[in-house]
Amino acid sequence: xxxxxxxxFTVATATFATLLMVPPGLLLAWALARGRFRGRLLxxxxxxxxxxxxxxxxxxxxxxxxxxxxxxxxxxxxxxxQTVFTWKAVxxxxxxxxxxxxxxxxxxxxxxxxRRFEAAAATxxxxxxxxxxxxxxxxxxxxxxxxxxxxxxxxxxxxxATIMIAGSIPGSTRTLAVAIYSLAETGRTRxxxxxxxxxxAIAFGALWWSNRLVxxxxxxx
Amino acid sequence: xxxLDFTLRQGTFSLEIHExxxxxxxxxxxxxxxxxxTILDAIAGLRRPDTGSIAIDSWVLIDRSTGVDLxxxxxxxxxxxxxxxxxxxxxxxQNVLYGRREGQKLALETVASMLEIPDLLDRRxxxxxxxERQRVAVARALMSAPQVLLFDxxxxxxxxxxxRRIWPYLERVRDDLGVPIVYVTHDPVEVERLADQVVQIxxxxxxxxxxxxxx
Numbered sequence: 001x002x003x004x005x006x007x008x009f010t011v012a013t014a015t016f017a018t019l020l021m022v023p024p025g026l027l028l029a030w031a032l033a034r035g036r037f038r039g040r041l042l043x044x045x046x047x048x049x050x051x052x053x054x055x056x057x058x059x060x061x062x063x064x065x066x067x068x069x070x071x072x073x074x075x076x077x078x079x080x081x082q083t084v085f086t087w088k089a090v091x092x093x094x095x096x097x098x099x100x101x102x103x104x105x106x107x108x109x110x111x112x113x114x115r116r117f118e119a120a121a122a123t124x125x126x127x128x129x130x131x132x133x134x135x136x137x138x139x140x141x142x143x144x145x146x147x148x149x150x151x152x153x154x155x156x157x158x159x160x161a162t163i164m165i166a167g168s169i170p171g172s173t174r175t176l177a178v179a180i181y182s183l184a185e186t187g188r189t190r191x192x193x194x195x196x197x198x199x200x201a202i203a204f205g206a207l208w209w210s211n212r213l214v215x216x217x218x219x220x221x
Numbered sequence: 222x223x224x225l226d227f228t229l230r231q232g233t234f235s236l237e238i239h240e241x242x243x244x245x246x247x248x249x250x251x252x253x254x255x256x257x258x259t260i261l262d263a264i265a266g267l268r269r270p271d272t273g274s275i276a277i278d279s280w281v282l283i284d285r286s287t288g289v290d291l292x293x294x295x296x297x298x299x300x301x302x303x304x305x306x307x308x309x310x311x312x313x314x315q316n317v318l319y320g321r322r323e324g325q326k327l328a329l330e331t332v333a334s335m336l337e338i339p340d341l342l343d344r345r346x347x348x349x350x351x352x353e354r355q356r357v358a359v360a361r362a363l364m365s366a367p368q369v370l371l372f373d374x375x376x377x378x379x380x381x382x383x384x385r386r387i388w389p390y391l392e393r394v395r396d397d398l399g400v401p402i403v404y405v406t407h408d409p410v411e412v413e414r415l416a417d418q419v420v421q422i423x424x425x426x427x428x429x430x431x432x433x434x435x436x
Contacts (some may be wrong), residue, residue: 120306122293124320126364131294134319173368196241 001179001189007198010175012202013087015153017094021151026101026144030132032103033110050161051100059164060093074170088172089166094158095186098151105150109143111135126166142214149210176202223247223369223401227273227285228265233371236260236425243417243424245395246402248411250421261371261423264403266293277368277401299321299362299400303373305354307346311379313357314342319367323396327398331362334388351378357389363394370394370402376411388414 031037032044050058066073068081076083083089113136121131137144159177166173168182176199183192223242228235236256249257264275266282274284283290297414299320307316317329317338333339336356338347341349349357359375376384392415395402406412413418 022377028413114304114306116302116304119265119267119293120300120302120308121319123267123296123300124361125294125297125322126320127294135308 001174001183001195003194004200006174006176006179006195007202009087009203010156010177013090013175014094014152014158017091017098018148019092020091020095020154021099022148023056025099025106025147026137027107028099028103029110029147030136033107034136047103048100050097051104055097055158056164058096059093059161062070062089062096062165066092074190083141084165085167085169085173087166087173090162090175093161093165097158097161099156101154102147102151105145105147109140112143113139123146129216141218145210145213149206153206156199156202156206187197193200222278223264223403224274225260225264226274227275227283228271229259229268229270231259231268234425238422238427240420241429242403242418242420243300244416245399246400246404246416247418247420248416249405249420250412251266251312251428255422256425257422259425261300261302261373261403261405262369264296264369266291266296267316271388295320296369297366299365299367299369300371300373301355301358301362301373301375303405303418305358306350307354307357307361309346309392311346312342313338313344313346313349316346316357317342317360317364320361322366325364325366327363327366329364332363335393336360336387352376352380352383355379359391363398367400370400372402373405374407375404377407384411391415395426 008198028047029078030041032040034046063084066076066083066089068077068084069073073083081088083092117139118131121135122128126134157177158175159181161183162173162175163178168174168178172194174182176195180195180199181191183189225238225240225242228237230236234256237257249260251257252347255375257345259268263270264282268287269290270283272285274286274289275282276284281287281289284294307313307318311319314329317332330339333342337358338353338356338360341353341357346354346357355375359372362370376387388411394400395415402415404411404416
């Protein structure tokens with residue numbers, strides 16, 4: 001198996017998935033941290049659900065939704081977009097599985113932001129969106145970075161949902177985690193070890209980098 | 222003229238006030254827990270009265286009977302809260318300019334020199350002392366071209382000597398800007414020096430006990 005092609009593919013799809021997590025993730029985290037609305041508890045539960053569901057089950061749900069005859073897949077098919085068993089399905093699985101970690105981390109960060117600062121910004125004439133962009137978000141920056149890294153790391157390691165909705169097609173949907181499983185399953189443990197080393201290196205590097213950023217921010221305070 | 226005509230209940234504490242503040246500077250005076258800060262919060266829109274209304278001249282900020290309730294960012298109040306709440310991730314200059322509005326007649330330099338902070342402008346907030354923070358917060362409120370200034374013990378952490386030096390500037394704000402000021406303070410000397418009207422609050426009610434200056 002081509003270790004470097006698979007590594008590149010995994011990092012690229014996980015990066016894309018992380019970028020996709022950020023906009024809805026920030027909105028969800030803000031709504032859960034600051035919003036007072038009906039259905040907040042339900043939303044909170046739904047967002048975290050992929051975290052506790054068996055990933056394979058999440059994959060089944062996604063497959064049912066995005067298959068060419070599923071409710072979402074049908075609409076996409078009409079637009080000529082095929083998702084399942086393509087790289088898009090890999091990104092989809094990674095996004096859904098990483099989102100809860102991003103939202104939970106960022107939400108905790110938002111909750112840590114002292115509301116006095118938001119109140120002060122409001123009395124100075126800042127509308128809610130400006131308060132969010134200039135006060136809440138910058139003050140929660142370490143949590144946003146940490147959340148993105150956790151989401152990214154989760155995306156790199158995604159297996160269960162990916163295998164269900166994207167399969168293990170060499171050169172088109174096979175990620176590091178899936179490759180490790182395929183190799184081990186066929187008794188090629190020595191080859192699998194190389195993939196394991198790369199996975200560990202990526203996870204270690206991502207966490208190291210995010211911790212450094214968070215530390216640097218804290219020291220400046 | 223600031224019309225305060227509302228009730229506000231929070232847990233076991235209840236606040237009821239029916240006052241017209243006609244002075245340039247009104248001092249709210251009274252023991253802690255009397256409800257002075259709650260009054261300022263209600264004017265700023267940070268707390269919602271249960272009944273009644275608040276208006277500045279003919280401009281209604283909130284009226285529970287008609288449903289008018291302007292959000293804080295549309296009330297144009299310059300609020301220097303007790304905890305100051307300078308933005309810790311910005312420089313002093315960025316803080317002071319944060320709420321600057323079109324039509325603000327005061328230049329940054331003017332406000333900065335009034336409050337003796339020109340040397341602080343490029344510092345970061347965590348490097349400031351308590352008194353410095355309060356002066357910056359006053360400057361920040363002034364720069365937002367407010368319709369009313371709400372001061373909650375704005376100089377409590379400023380040392381006495383500097384406080385005396387700042388008073389003339391606050392008098393100038395009072396006299397030149399024509400912006401009404403509602404001033405919470407524990408310092409009777411400050412009340413005497415700056416205020417034209419004193420409203421004494423006790424236990425959520427206005428008391429009519431005459432205010433005596435402690436000399």
